[in-house]
Amino acid sequence: MDQDLQRTVNAYRRLATMFNRAKTHERLTEAAGVRLDRPDVQILVTLLDAGEPRRIGMIAESLQVESPHVTRHVASLERRGLVQRVRDPDDGRAWRIALTEEGAEAAVSCRRVTTEWFEGALTGWSPADQAELARLLDKLAEDMFEHLKPQLDRTSSAK
Amino acid sequence: MDQDLQRTVNAYRRLATMFNRAKTHERLTEAAGVRLDRPDVQILVTLLDAGEPRRIGMIAESLQVESPHVTRHVASLERRGLVQRVRDPDDGRAWRIALTEEGAEAAVSCRRVTTEWFEGALTGWSPADQAELARLLDKLAEDMFEHLKPQLDRTSSAK
């Protein structure tokens, strides 16, 4: 069959297996010096990447989970002072979730640890290969999203 | 900072988010024509990739989960006739888990769907880029494993 294709799929699977481990998440939070569960980290990093306050629904869409899940974790993060909620001035039903200073610090730490893991793995790679990886993985994510999109839409609209 | 590095990390995160969705798994099993939960699929495909019967412990290690988890799912797969257990001739404590014909068919279907998704996303890519992606992703998986390994060992031995 297609050798390259099979190699790509297998490589992806191996990466996913490594990163999905509970132990890996423990390692991440330990290195980052935070006590956060996985959804907490995802939410904080999403807000950090966005660079501005986000609504619950937008966060859920980014993470591709249902909104009650986000509601619960945001409530917990709020109690711990890592995010704060502000009424959306344009829509009284909606809130914006904003990182507090402490929340932003935690998010930065977590994001940095992940980045450092990749950096560590890529040590010794030629700059050309590093650039190629970035280009191709970015393209793959983009094209995979487009390819899977019709399916995603179909399941959503089937609700 | 390092533009390429950040792009790589973000692209990986987007891919992981897509594939971790429950809906994506539903789509996979529907397309494959099987009724299997996620761990079931992982176990069957692992056995298929291995090409020969495997012990519970080896499966757990491949998937990087704890063995009771594998025990439970293998028991269920066995009841459904997708795998069968054979005493390991070399070690009376151990079993080998083998795919039945039906189990192998299910595994092939599931693996094919995933492969087709990648194939679909890569449609329109030049053969050179496809080969480069395979080479670089494979190398990334390998190097990431080596990089994270000391940490993995540390947590394992800390048991």
Next chain:
DNA sequence: TATTGTTATACTCTATAACTATA
């Protein structure tokens, strides 16, 4: 005594359904 696996249990993650409030 060390290793392989199982049973029992509990926790984490996430979905669905029913509801509230604002538009």
Next chain:
DNA sequence: TATAGTTATAGAGTATAACAATA
């Protein structure tokens, strides 16, 4: 009436602890 979010509940996924059996 449609939309944004919450509350309540349940189910999947996986870990830990205690145990059994064989080496």
